[in-house]
Amino acid sequence: MPIATLSSKGQLVIPKEIREALGVKPGQRVFFKIVKDHLVEIAPLPEDPVRHFCGIFKKGSSLTGALLKERGEDKKREEKKLNRFFCTSRVSKTGK
Numbered sequence: 001m002p003i004a005t006l007s008s009k010g011q012l013v014i015p016k017e018i019r020e021a022l023g024v025k026p027g028q029r030v031f032f033k034i035v036k037d038h039l040v041e042i043a044p045l046p047e048d049p050v051r052h053f054c055g056i057f058k059k060g061s062s063l064t065g066a067l068l069k070e071r072g073e074d075k076k077r078e079e080k081k082l083n084r085f086f087c088t089s090r091v092s093k094t095g096k
Helices: 016-022 049-053 063-086
Strands: 030-035 038-044
Antiparallel strands (some): 030 038
16 A cells, blocks of 8 residues: 655655556646545546536436526516516506
């Protein structure tokens, strides 16, 4: 089990065998996952996270579609409210 020492500046050197196993390169960013009081995971971040995660949720339901549907229902509801306030009177202008 590799062991590392934390420097006075808070820097930690990931042991060579761990860097090689993860494929971490100098200057690459890594993600730390902490649970309660201990570190459980160090994972390299992809160099282009947007491209890497693009399309990751294709198999599930469309969140965009659900949001558009909800916004359409909101719009109809708001238009209905506005129509109650701005509807034209059925009484003629002459008062008859």
